[in-house]
Amino acid sequence: MFAVIHLPDFQLQAALRLEPELWSQPVALLEEPPAKAVVWQMTEPARQAGVVRGQTATQAAARRSGLLIKSRARAQEQTVAGLLLQCAACFSPAVEATAEGVCTLDLKGLPLEGEPERWAQTIIDSLARLQLQARLGVGDTPQIAALAARRARPFLRARDAGEFIAALPLADLEPSPDILEILQLWGIRTVGGFLALGRENLAERLGPEAVELFERAASRQARPLHLAVPDETFAEAMDFEPPVETLEPLLFVLRRFVGQLARRLEMVYQVAAELKLHLDLSSGAAWERLFLVPAPTSDVETLFRMLQTHLENVRTDAPIVALRLCAKPGRAARHQFGLFEAALRDPNQFHETLARLTALLGPRRVGTPLLEETYRPDSFRMELEGLVAPRPDEPASGADDPPPAGPPLRRFRPPAPAVVEMRSERPALLRSGPFTGPISRASGPWRASGQWWDAQGWAREEWDVQTWRGDLFRLARQDEQWFVDGIFD
Amino acid sequence: MVTAPYMKPAGASGIIELRRLLTERFPQARTWAESAPLKTPSFLPTGLPRLDALLQGGWLKGAVTEVSASGPGAGSALLLRALLRQSHRARQWMALIDGRDSFDPAGVEAPVLSRLFWVRCQTAEEALKAADLLLRDRNFPLVVLDLKINPAVQFRKISGATWFRLQRLARQNGTPLVALTPRAMIAGAETRLTLESRFTLAAWPLSEEGLMGQLKFELARAAETGVVQAAG
Numbered sequence: 001m002f003a004v005i006h007l008p009d010f011q012l013q014a015a016l017r018l019e020p021e022l023w024s025q026p027v028a029l030l031e032e033p034p035a036k037a038v039v040w041q042m043t044e045p046a047r048q049a050g051v052v053r054g055q056t057a058t059q060a061a062a063r064r065s066g067l068l069i070k071s072r073a074r075a076q077e078q079t080v081a082g083l084l085l086q087c088a089a090c091f092s093p094a095v096e097a098t099a100e101g102v103c104t105l106d107l108k109g110l111p112l113e114g115e116p117e118r119w120a121q122t123i124i125d126s127l128a129r130l131q132l133q134a135r136l137g138v139g140d141t142p143q144i145a146a147l148a149a150r151r152a153r154p155f156l157r158a159r160d161a162g163e164f165i166a167a168l169p170l171a172d173l174e175p176s177p178d179i180l181e182i183l184q185l186w187g188i189r190t191v192g193g194f195l196a197l198g199r200e201n202l203a204e205r206l207g208p209e210a211v212e213l214f215e216r217a218a219s220r221q222a223r224p225l226h227l228a229v230p231d232e233t234f235a236e237a238m239d240f241e242p243p244v245e246t247l248e249p250l251l252f253v254l255r256r257f258v259g260q261l262a263r264r265l266e267m268v269y270q271v272a273a274e275l276k277l278h279l280d281l282s283s284g285a286a287w288e289r290l291f292l293v294p295a296p297t298s299d300v301e302t303l304f305r306m307l308q309t310h311l312e313n314v315r316t317d318a319p320i321v322a323l324r325l326c327a328k329p330g331r332a333a334r335h336q337f338g339l340f341e342a343a344l345r346d347p348n349q350f351h352e353t354l355a356r357l358t359a360l361l362g363p364r365r366v367g368t369p370l371l372e373e374t375y376r377p378d379s380f381r382m383e384l385e386g387l388v389a390p391r392p393d394e395p396a397s398g399a400d401d402p403p404p405a406g407p408p409l410r411r412f413r414p415p416a417p418a419v420v421e422m423r424s425e426r427p428a429l430l431r432s433g434p435f436t437g438p439i440s441r442a443s444g445p446w447r448a449s450g451q452w453w454d455a456q457g458w459a460r461e462e463w464d465v466q467t468w469r470g471d472l473f474r475l476a477r478q479d480e481q482w483f484v485d486g487i488f489d
Numbered sequence: 490m491v492t493a494p495y496m497k498p499a500g501a502s503g504i505i506e507l508r509r510l511l512t513e514r515f516p517q518a519r520t521w522a523e524s525a526p527l528k529t530p531s532f533l534p535t536g537l538p539r540l541d542a543l544l545q546g547g548w549l550k551g552a553v554t555e556v557s558a559s560g561p562g563a564g565s566a567l568l569l570r571a572l573l574r575q576s577h578r579a580r581q582w583m584a585l586i587d588g589r590d591s592f593d594p595a596g597v598e599a600p601v602l603s604r605l606f607w608v609r610c611q612t613a614e615e616a617l618k619a620a621d622l623l624l625r626d627r628n629f630p631l632v633v634l635d636l637k638i639n640p641a642v643q644f645r646k647i648s649g650a651t652w653f654r655l656q657r658l659a660r661q662n663g664t665p666l667v668a669l670t671p672r673a674m675i676a677g678a679e680t681r682l683t684l685e686s687r688f689t690l691a692a693w694p695l696s697e698e699g700l701m702g703q704l705k706f707e708l709a710r711a712a713e714t715g716v717v718q719a720a721g
Contacts (some may be wrong), residue, residue: 280594344582344628353626357608361616365609369594380594380606406693407700408566410591410638441690466690471561486593488688489558489566489637 002142002222003105004151005088007080008418009187010101012041014076016132018238018256024028026051027068028060037071042332075237075322076284083264085230087126090267091119096142096225102149104142106225118275129263141222147172166192166219173213179206191217218322234264234272235326243282243319247311253323254311255304261327271298277307283318305313309355311353346437354384366387375450376458377476377485378411406464407488409474415483419477427463432484435473441466444475464488530712533631533665536575540706544680548631548665549712552679553656556706557670560635560644562632562688564704565637565669570597572667572703577601584608584629588616588636614645617651624658624666632659634668653677675711681710 007013012029016022023043028051031040039055047062061067077100088095094099094106114288120136127134137148139158143409148158150172158164168191170183188194194202195217195487202210236257244250254277273296279287291306344350357366418432444463451457457482460478462485467473472488503588532546541547548554558565569592576583582604585592590609606629613636617660618636623711636644652675659666668675675685685705693698 157650195703327613346626346628350628353622353628356622357619360622361610361615363606367607368605369607371594371599373604376680378593378595406690406695407688408570408596409566409593410566410589411593413590443690464690464693470560470687470689472688472690486591487561487638489562489564 001071001107001138002145002151003092003107003136003138004098004119004142004145005086005103005105005127006137006146006152007127007132008135010080011077012043013101013132014080015070015073016043017076017080018236018253020131022068025068026064026066027070028055028057029070029072030057032072035283039353071241073239075239079127079236080229082233083130084127084132085228086234086264087123087130089230090126091123094225094227095230098142098146098310103139104145107138117155120241125153126267130260141220142225143219143223145215161220164188165374166195168192170194175213175216176209179209179213183208205460230418232329233326234261235324235330236260237322237324238321240320243321244323245319249318250311250323252327254307257323257325258304259300259305261325262303264301265298265327265329266327268329270329271296272303272327272331274328275303275307276325276328277325279316279320279324280324281316281318282320285317287314287316293330294351296332297340297348298332299348302352305341305352306348309352309359313359326381333476359469375446375448377460378413382488407472409486410489411486412484415476415485418475418482418484420477422484426464430465430467430473430475430484434484434487435467435469435471438468439465440468509559527718532662533637534575535572536578537571537701537704541683543682543706543708548667549680551660551663552666552712553652553659553666553668553675553677554680554682555668555670555673555675555678556682556684557673557709558684559643559672560685560687562686564686564688564700565635565684565685566593567700567704568689569633569635569669571704572631573605574601575603576631579611579630580604581630582606582628583639584632585622586610586619586623586632586634588613588634588639592635599720602658610705612638615647617647617655620655620666622657622660627662627664629664630664634666635667637671639671643669647674648675649676678710679712681708683707 003486010025015029016027024045024051026043028039028042028046030037037057039051039053039057039060041053042051046060046067051060051063055063057069061069081097081100085095085097085486086100088103088105088285092105092110094108096104098104114387116138120138123136124134125341135149135152135154137145137150137152137156137158139145139148140161144161147168148164149159150154151168170189170191171178171194173191173194175183183194195214199218202214211350215288237376238253261272264307272293274293275291277289277291281287291310293303293306297303354366364382367384369380370383372379372381403489414435416433418426418430421429427439429438430436442463442465445461447459447461449457449459452459458478460476463475465473465475474485474488476483476485531550532544532548533550534547535541535544556565573583573585575601584606586608588610590606590611594607608619608623610619616634616636616639620632623629623632643711655666656677668678673681675681685704686703686706688700688703692703695703
């Protein structure tokens with residue numbers, strides 16, 4: 001047994017998938033042959049207004065004021081074709097991409113005997129969540145299933161193949177207009193009537209095309225499927241016309257993209273581990289950014305906020321003409337909070353907060369400090385790794401060093417330049433931004449140096465001093481220049 | 490006559506209906522009644538027995554605690570280091586919003602630093618914005634806002650509403666916010682401590698325990714949990 005999923009008006013569905021509200025409005029889709037663009041598919045309101053296939057855009061617009069004319073969205077058509085295959089592969093291991101908007105499934109071995117209607121409805125519902133209207137037919141051969149899918153509203157099972165085929169209108173076999181006209185003049189309206197004419201009679205009077213039609217209608221042999229493997233990439237793309245210049249329309253489309261991708265990933269029981277955003281600019285340049293999802297998820301809000309937070313601080317040199325968003329699937333993180341371990345509870349929320357803090361303060365202003373392997377004062381770097389997944393508490397460099405003497409230092413960054421008067425080779429008077437006045441006590445000097453072997457060499461002399469007011473400063477002399485390093489507190 | 494729900498006369502049922510409508514329309518919004526203090530106060534231990542005793546268990550969760558250290562060598566950086574060590578012992582993260590980028594990591598052991606999320610700001614205004622973001626984040630059990638050495642001129646630009654907003658965020662998320670300030674300035678702080686230590690160069694030979702032993706704090710304002718004023 002075989003099933004065929006059919007997306008009627010495939011190109012129109014692809015063009016309107018991200019704007020489902022347009023289905024209730026008159027919209028006509030233009031096919032673009034080399035000579036002249038003509039209407040090819042249209043929404044129901046447009047059809048009711050008298051718009052028919054083959055009209056030029058001007059003729060169609062004259063039928064209905066406010067008719068929205070759209071061109072084919074090739075990028076979306078590719079997306080929908082891949083999406084249809086991915087969806088079909090969720091329900092059968094053997095699938096074929098039969099034609100544009102048509103996918104055939106081999107149901108051999110699948111336990112559907114009891115409730116094929118419910119099974120079919122699950123597929124139709126899955127595609128409906130992806131903004132696609134599907135019809136599904138089931139039959140003994142792929143050909144019969146395909147014919148059933150065209151007649152389905154939205155599901156049809158051809159139980160008796162002969163009876164089903166015989167009752168079909170002749171047009172369902174898609175004969176050429178000439179053959180169809182002749183047969184209609186003969187009074188042949190159904191496939192049953194056509195088959196009753198006999199193979200030899202048809203060959204004699206109408207030629208090989210009629211024979212081919214006869215073979216197609218009479219055949220009960222299941223042809224082998226050309227099995228297809230669904231693409232592993234999950235992507236959504238859109239071309240903008242006119243180009244987008246502000247953030248709002250971009251975010252509007254992105255939100256729908258994220259929603260669609262999340263549903264597609266959920267369909268295969270996966271979540272987004274990475275998002276790659278690609279923008280084509282009208283200048284010909286491209287902008288691309290990879291977003292790593294700290295805790296893989298399919299939550300639309302979380303994924304969208306991640307993109308939004310970053311894009312709020314992005315400026316492109318030219319308007320955007322095309323957008324592509326790819327999601328790399330991954331497994332949902334299984335994080336169990338240990339009894340004695342308190343990791344970040346919501347890594348994705350933290351990722352967003354981190355992006356906002358970085359936008360507010362700039363890079364290298366947030367993170368965990370990691371001490372450098374040097375004695376040079378105030379040498380550290382900011383790390384972001386280990387924030388989401390806590391590092392094991394292993395002793396690192398300097399772990400065994402005792403803390404410096406006295407209360408901790410609050411550093412001035414950069415150190416405040418100072419003038420220090422020395423008496424008896426000890427600091428006696430300090431003139432600086434933070435303080436000006438006599439020094440009552442001083443402890444030092446402590447000399448340190450490093451990297452004398454290269455151009456980064458340094459040498460300094462440090463004093464801890466107490467002013468008459470009680471402030472405790474660290475003074476440092478380097479290259480004959482005094483600085484206030486910070487204040488003890 | 491058909492009356493729209495929002496036109497019902499005021500009364501208990503009307504208020505309940507209004508709350509329901511508001512919750513439906515603005516799911517992120519919270520009414521004052523919803524954000525009222527927890528009936529059972531919960532505390533985060535400070536790691537300092539004397540301070541825990543003074544605060545009846547530690548930092549009050551969902552509240553702002555102001556620690557003002559006005560004099561020189563009052564010990565605010567020492568307290569900060571003690572809080573960081575406690576976070577490390579409890580295997581929890583601590584967010585430090587450094588209002589003047591003055592924290593010196595060299596004074597802290599590397600494993601202890603691995604539990605610190607350090608936000609290096611230049612101005613008090615930046616620090617308050619960062620505090621807003623981190624309190625909304627809800628990932629950190631303790632958020633410390635250090636404004637100890639920010640210039641006084643920066644505080645004049647802070648409106649009282651800013652502190653109330655932070656207070657409301659802390660209450661909503663149950664996060665204790667500890668603010669280190671050079672003087673008492675947070676009018677709505679549930680708890681206010683003053684650091685009274687006066688370290689001098691004579692304290693240099695003291696060990697860490699010795700320094701902590703000299704740390705003096707006084708409870709200037711107690712949260713509404715039955716704490717009575719006492720000296721540490």
